[in-house]
Amino acid sequence: MSVxxxxxEAAARAVALVEDGMRLGLGTGSTAKHFVxxxxxxxxxxxxxxxxxxxxxxxxxxxxxxxxxxDLDATPQLDLTVxxxxxxxxxxxxxxxxxxxxxxxxxVAAASARMIVIADDSKRVAVLGRxxxxxxxxxxxxxxxxLAVRDAAAGAGCRGDLRLRRQADSSLFVTDGGHYIVDxxxxxxxxxxxxxxxxxxxxxxxxxxxxxxxxxxxxxASPHGISTYG
Ligand code: 5RP
Numbered sequence: 483m484s485v486x487x488x489x490x491e492a493a494a495r496a497v498a499l500v501e502d503g504m505r506l507g508l509g510t511g512s513t514a515k516h517f518v519x520x521x522x523x524x525x526x527x528x529x530x531x532x533x534x535x536x537x538x539x540x541x542x543x544x545x546x547x548x549x550x551x552x553d554l555d556a557t558p559q560l561d562l563t564v565x566x567x568x569x570x571x572x573x574x575x576x577x578x579x580x581x582x583x584x585x586x587x588x589x590v591a592a593a594s595a596r597m598i599v600i601a602d603d604s605k606r607v608a609v610l611g612r613x614x615x616x617x618x619x620x621x622x623x624x625x626x627x628x629l630a631v632r633d634a635a636a637g638a639g640c641r642g643d644l645r646l647r648r649q650a651d652s653s654l655f656v657t658d659g660g661h662y663i664v665d666x667x668x669x670x671x672x673x674x675x676x677x678x679x680x681x682x683x684x685x686x687x688x689x690x691x692x693x694x695x696x697x698x699x700x701x702x703a704s705p706h707g708i709s710t711y712g
Contacts, residue, residue, distance in 0.1 A: 486512075488602035488703035489566075493517040495701045495708055496564045496600050502530050505557050507590035508544055509565025510537040510583035513600050517564050522547025532557060536565065536590045537583040538658050554593055563594040568613040568691070570605050570700050574712050575674050579616030579691030582647070582657050588689055591696045599697045603704035611671035614645070616691040617664045617681060618657060627686030628664060634680040640668040661688050 483491070493516035500506065500521065508518055518533075518540060525531065525548055533549045534557060535541040544551055565587055569577040576599060578584050591597045619627050628644055635641065647655040647663040655663055671677055671692075678692045699712035 483703070483705040485602050485604065488705070489513040489600070490516040491708060492600035492602065492701045492703040493520055496598050497521055497524060499598065500524065500529065500531060500562070504531050504561045505552070505559070506531050506533045507560050507563025507565070507594050507597070508533045508535045508540050508549075509563065510540050510587060511566040511581045513566035513602070514540065514564065515543060517600060518543050518547060518549070522549055525549050534560060534590055536587040537581070554589065558593060560590065560594040561596065563591045563597045564600060565591065565597065567599045567601055567605055567693070569607045569610050570599060570601060570697070570702070571607055571610050574599070574697040574700060575610060576693035576697055577610055577613050577615055577691050578693050579618070579663065580613065582616070582655055582663055584616055584691045585618050585657060585659055585661070585689050588693060588696070591693065596698045597696050599700040601700065601702050603702050606702060609670045610674055610692070611640070611668045614665035614667040615671070616647070617666055618659070618661045618688040618690065619664055619686050620661055620688060623686050624662065627684060630684045631664065631666070631681065631687065634684050635666065635668065635677060638677040638680045639672045640666070640677055642666060642668040659688070
């Protein structure tokens with residue numbers, strides 16, 4: 483089974499859990515893209531759901547699939563969010579934001595009664611932090627914010643390179659909310675809760691890609707089959 487097949491298989495298992503009438507958070511990324519495509523098939527087959535997208539990219543795909551959409555103003559409480567992840571640990575703590583949608587993804591997940599993470603098994607880790615942690619920051623005061631982030635992270639036992647995210651043409655990556663992303667290559671995050679608190683205390687940090695206490699289950703696909711956690 484290829485990685486792409488594994489992603490699609492995990493997405494298919496999650497789509498099978500969707501029930502008529504559900505209000506759904508629609509994640510972002512290559513795995514969530516499979517979910518939205520498979521959900522579109524079910525909607526065209528008669529399933530009635532409302533989706534709240536976590537990015538403009540996902541909104542465009544969901545619209546093209548014919549999935550009825552809403553937002554958190556009109557639909558502030560969701561039944562289920564299905565989204566991918568960059569890392570998943572044993573306690574269902576996540577690193578997200580590789581696709582740059584972490585802020586909306588976190589807001590949508592927090593508004594959901596349940597969050598199911600779908601992934602191929604390369605995303606399972608014993609300790610979070612091999613994947614650089616995305617930190618969303620406001621453009622104003624960037625230099626000062628980066629220094630403060632470095633100090634805050636060091637206080638939580640994390641040291642590593644902080645790199646402003648750029649696109650392939652080397653222009654700065656700008657999130658749907660108009661912010662920048664600093665990718666922090668810590669290597670290992672000994673205490674994710676402590677790091678989360680420290681980063682959120684820095685003025686200029688909007689949010690970060692540590693998702694703690696949000697995921698309620700994970701569906702992980704590998705060549706050996708599907709494992710469900712949570
Ligand atoms: C986007 C995300 C994605 O869910 C995460 O990057 C995983 O992406 P993929 O399914 O493409 O591996 O957090 O901001």
